Amino acid sequence: MNKTRIAKWMVTVSVTAAVLGGLVASTKTAQAAPKLKLEYKNDKSAKKDATLRIGYADDGSFKGVFSPELSNDAATSEVSQFGTVGLFKVDDNYKFVKGGLADVDFDRENKTATIKVSDKANWSDGQPVVARDLVFAYEIIANKESGSARYTDQLANIVGMEEYHAGKADAISGLEVKDDKTLVVHFKEMAPTMGTSGAGYIWEYAEPYHYLKDVAMKDLASNDKLRKEPLFYGPFKIKKMVQGESIEWVPNTYYSQKPKVKKLTVETVSTSQAAAAVKAGKYDILLNQTPQVYDAVKNEKDFVQLGKPMLYYSYMGFRVGTVDKDGNSVMDKTAVTKDRALRQAMAYAMNIDQVQEKFGYGLSYRANTLVPAAFGKWNDKHATGYKLNMKKAKALLDEAGYKVQKDGYRTQPNGKKLTLTLMANKSSKNFEASVKNYIQQWKELGVRVKLMNGRFQEFNSMSEKLISGAKDFDIWMGAWSTSSEPTDVAANYSKTSAYNFGHFVTKENTELINSLSSEKAFDENYRRKQLYKWQEYMNKEAFIVPMTFTHSTISVSKDVKGMTLDVSDSDTLWSNVALTK
Incomplete structure (x- = not known):
């Protein structure tokens, strides 16, 4: 599977819907990742009338709005890629x-x-x-x-x-x-x-x-014509479905290239059960592996691991604004996170490298900007991002007037109590452990952070809060699979973008984003220079703090034929995949 290409219908407007809860690792351990192959060669003959079994590792359920224009969850894009191209x-x-x-x-x-x-x-x-x-x-x-x-x-x-x-x-x-x-x-x-x-x-x-x-x-998004009986122009169409859990696909007889399998089944499997399912031979292909699952199955003799650097970044976001009557983002002068010193201090207090050394399994590492390293020269390699520096974090708050009280927590500069509400989705044990670790780091900094309602949130309800412009949280943890155009990453944070969840709007940010599509930007060197400026500006403002870059991996049975992650083959991928056993 080519993750970026397949997810593209989610990111054509500059993002894929939020893929929250990605876990990742340090640059030191990530050196093994480039050994991953893009393609698996199987010279055996394909069998007729085969059923291809695909698992999608996820701790939620897919919404099942089968429309690129209306769907907002990554899970639906993954399970619908066989018909939506x-x-x-x-x-x-x-x-x-x-x-x-x-x-x-x-x-x-x-x-x-x-x-x-x-x-x-x-x-x-x-x-x-x-x-x-x-x-x-x-x-x-x-x-x-x-x-x-x-x-x-x-x-x-x-x-x-x-x-x-x-x-x-x-x-x-x-x-x-x-x-x-x-x-x-x-x-x-x-x-x-x-x-x-x-x-x-x-x-x-x-x-x-x-x-x-x-x-x-x-009524479109709720209509059965998009939820239960959608039409597709890709190689497969839906025969039957258990909403949110599984789909059985059969060939679209009107597609120009006949698929090489009789049918294809895809079902969600929890991240905690995914490795055991692979080892038991339940699936021919497992998509959307977490690093933990990859580590558990990478030596299975009947499977190969395919992977590549992902057009992806995870991040911590601060809600600094809200939405006006026209749906545009505006800054909120009353937001407790409006102070840049607070945002920077919280970023410096995060021990991201250490967390990734423990939970990244060699696939992921701390991000230095909001432009994924997978974009090569478009990522500003001179940017350092936010390394752990608790001394600097405390100094920033001291200078800004956040005073430490007897209980060890700080007050706001105006003397009011400082408590921030964090929204993070329910995910793997590793992810939840990493979030709790960050809360402890912020406690050492003197900043009280509490999970929304004292618990991790269900993914879809959290996504709806972010998209609707809710104001009952201060921070959230999230991630994007980005567009395949590097400068378009910035467009996600424009005044009019529905995905500017933090609602950050400044004149300088708008000018930098606009410069990337200006007449001058036909000069690639100018465009790259401006993107570097935007990366530097976003790091300084720290309303979105880059956390990790990663590699996508999938498990592929050695009985599978025609599996590739090459983006140039992605339009015909699923009509070419076959089984040899």
């Missing part, structure tokens, strides 16, 4: 190339993108994918009644998109349907990253207009 083919650098279910060409002079849908793209009910289906996907995102969190500044760059989003127009004027198979997208301005998958300027998925057009926008 991107329209466009990409190369190893995530650049659009010819040969996908649709092709795209950009015209910088005329500020357009022309999308041509291939005749080989068909819905699982036999209807062809047409240009109107692409337009419909944009409409779902832009229509406020749908509840989509995918609307972004990049999509607002399409002519007429803002008017439609505001309810002032019945159609998006910049989406011009030339014929059934051709859509011309008109932009206000061209951007240097438009030709990269995941940059967010074009939406890379379609929705079946003929099937969903009679469902009200406000």
Whole structure:
């Protein structure tokens, strides 16, 4: 599985839905990770009528809203990847190339993108994918009644998109349907990253207009046509499902390439049971392994381990703002975390390296910025991030007027009690132990931190709180699988992004984000320089504190054939995977 490519429908607008609870390790122990292979070669002959059994390691359940425009949980993207695929083919650098279910060409002079849908793209009910289906996907995102969190500044760059989003127009004027198979997208301005998958300027998925057009926008996410009987244009379609737990997939007979297995089953398995399930031979492939599971199964003789550096980072976030009536982020002058000195001090008090040496199993290490190291030259390697420095952390609070009381805890500079509420999801024992460790570190600093309601939160309810702009927490632990365009990582923290969960908004941040898509940014050196400035600025402000980078790994039975993590093969991956036993 190519995790970044498969998760791409979650991150096209610059993120994948929150993948909270990632555990990770120090740079010293992470040196073993590059030995992981991208592909498993099996020269045996594929067997006919085989059933491919896939496990997805997760401690929650998938929501099962089978729409890239409306789903917000990573689990649903993982279990739906067999039917939900991107329209466009990409190369190893995530650049659009010819040969996908649709092709795209950009015209910088005329500020357009022309999308041509291939005749080989068909819905699982036999209807062809047409240009109107692409337009419909944009409409779902832009229509406020749908509840989509995918609307972004990049999509607002399409002519007429803002008017439609505001309810002032019945159609998006910049989406011009030339014929059934051709859509011309008109932009206000061209951007240097438009030709990269995941940059967010074009939406890379379609929705079946003929099937969903009679469902009200406000009812789409809850309608059975998306929850129980969705259509797909990928290689498989759903035959039966236990909501939130398992899905049985069978070939989409209208897909251009016949899958090599008769059916495919995917089910969630708790992280505590995942290793035992692999050892018992319950699955042919295990996806979404935690480092702990990897460590437990890496020497199993009947399995191979595939892996690669992940476009991912985990982080600690501070809620410093709220949401206005238009859904935009605004700073909250009353937020107890508004003080940068407090945020920096709490970051310096975290012993991330030590935690990862214990729980990362050689796969993960402390992050230095919010741009994953997997992006190579786009990560500012001169940035150090936040190493443990309790002396500096205490000095910051002393200087800022946070006074230590007899009980060892500090007051705010105004003399009021300082207690922060932390929201973290219920996950593996290792993750929960690491969070409790950080709470103890903050206690040593003199900052009282309590888990929300005294416990770890259920993932989906926590996600809903973050997306809705709730104000009953001060800090949260989270992670993102990012877009495949490095500069787009910053867009997640714009004023209008629904995923700016901390609601941090400053003039400088806005200017830096805008510079990444400016006319000057067509010069790659300028664009990289500006991204370095943004990384430095975000580290200084510390409203989102980078914690870890990691490698994704999967267990693959030696009876599996055709399994690869090569991004250039991801569009045909699941139609090529077979079993030899």
